[in-house]
Amino acid sequence: MLKTEILRVDPASIDLNKIQKAAKILRDGGLVAFPTETVYGLGANALNPRAVGKIFKVKGRPPDNPLIIHIGGKSELERLATNIPQQVELLIENFWPGPLTIVLQKAPIVSQIVNSGLETVAIRMPSNKIALSLIKESQIPIAAPSANISTRPSPTCAEHVINDLKGRIDAIIDGGETNIGVESTVIDLTTTPITLLRPGGVTFEDLQKILGKNNIEKLKYNPQEKIGAVKSPGMKYRHYSPKADVFLVEGRSHKIKLKVQEIATNYKKEGYKVGIITINQKRQYQADIVEFIGSDFKTIAKNIFKTFRKFDDKDIDIIVIEGVKEKKLGLAIMNRLRKAAREIIQV
Numbered sequence: 001m002l003k004t005e006i007l008r009v010d011p012a013s014i015d016l017n018k019i020q021k022a023a024k025i026l027r028d029g030g031l032v033a034f035p036t037e038t039v040y041g042l043g044a045n046a047l048n049p050r051a052v053g054k055i056f057k058v059k060g061r062p063p064d065n066p067l068i069i070h071i072g073g074k075s076e077l078e079r080l081a082t083n084i085p086q087q088v089e090l091l092i093e094n095f096w097p098g099p100l101t102i103v104l105q106k107a108p109i110v111s112q113i114v115n116s117g118l119e120t121v122a123i124r125m126p127s128n129k130i131a132l133s134l135i136k137e138s139q140i141p142i143a144a145p146s147a148n149i150s151t152r153p154s155p156t157c158a159e160h161v162i163n164d165l166k167g168r169i170d171a172i173i174d175g176g177e178t179n180i181g182v183e184s185t186v187i188d189l190t191t192t193p194i195t196l197l198r199p200g201g202v203t204f205e206d207l208q209k210i211l212g213k214n215n216i217e218k219l220k221y222n223p224q225e226k227i228g229a230v231k232s233p234g235m236k237y238r239h240y241s242p243k244a245d246v247f248l249v250e251g252r253s254h255k256i257k258l259k260v261q262e263i264a265t266n267y268k269k270e271g272y273k274v275g276i277i278t279i280n281q282k283r284q285y286q287a288d289i290v291e292f293i294g295s296d297f298k299t300i301a302k303n304i305f306k307t308f309r310k311f312d313d314k315d316i317d318i319i320v321i322e323g324v325k326e327k328k329l330g331l332a333i334m335n336r337l338r339k340a341a342r343e344i345i346q347v
């Protein structure tokens with residue numbers, strides 16, 4: 001067991017001493033969890049293969065699922081990537097710092113372990129002030145996946161990280177709740193058109209607006225053939241799951257309510273502890289817990305992983321959740337829900 005130091009940092013007035021302490025741990029090859037605007041990340045020096053190796057071990061992450069490297073500015077991009085296409089300029093101008101990860105051809109300096117032996121590397125510049133300060137003070141690019149045990153919901157506050165990783169990592173910077181709540185959008189710039197590998201905080205519609213409608217397309221994901229799995233290694237694994245079995249109900253709004261209640265009631269009769277997650281405040285459901293998580297995409301995204309973890313803490317066996325429309329941020333929300341779901345029910 002490691003002694004995990006908890007460093008509380010107020011994002012409105014950042015205590016540089018604490019950031020410098022965390023930065024030193026990273027430079028010395030240790031692991032530090034820190035907030036970003038999307039979810040908490042588990043950071044290591046991206047240029048130190050031993051430190052990066054620890055991330056995989058601590059998370060129980062499959063070695064063929066590559067990591068995102070977090071940088072503090074455009075200049076660092078040129079160290080880590082080569083053959084950088086022109087559109088990158090446009091993307092950076094519009095979306096950095098922020099929840100957009102770009103996949104580019106890797107430079108020789110990037111070691112195999114970070115990108116799981118691929119020829120490419122995923123890079124993003126976060127907008128969270130604490131994350132940026134940590135990158136700046138450590139003066140190194142930081143490799144960081146979400147700071148959860150593999151397959152569990154991504155952490156949106158320090159407490160989630162503490163629950164998953166305390167005793168296994170050197171420090172956790174507690175910078176409060178994250179703003180977006182789902183991970184960054186990942187796009188591959190080594191293809192023409194550009195491919196959306198993972199929907200996230202930056203929407204597909206926003207990317208189309210900046211890049212041109214036909215210059216980006218969604219990854220065609222076929223679960224049977226795992227075509228998508230090869231292009232975006234992270235997408236093939238069960239993910240974002242609470243301990244409970246999740247039933248996702250989607251389709252026509254007026255039919256959803258009946259179906260959700262029917263599933264909940266059936267499992268309840270069998271003696272299971274059932275939770276319902278709804279996006280309609282007015283719907284009166286009967287279950288052990290019913291949680292309204294917001295009706296607009298932003299609020300839903302912010303609450304989704306948090307609510308999964310909350311239900312886990314209450315030992316809920318079955319979660320029934322309503323789907324959202326698959327547009328804008330709804331695309332990222334549904335992507336996470338589909339991956340968490342044991343069953344998807346269309347009505």
Ligand code: TXA
Binds near residue numbers: 065118144145147182
């Ligand atoms: O918002 C986020 O992106 C958070 C915060 C901490 O920055 N990080 C995060 O990392 O979600 P992680 O490791 O949980 O997800 C990284 C995703 C995976 O789906 C992975 O397969 C993909 O990025 N990825 C990384 N490198 C890649 C590469 N070279 N080619 C294709 N996909 C890559």
Ligand code: MG
Binds near residue numbers: 154
């Ligand atoms: Mg993750």
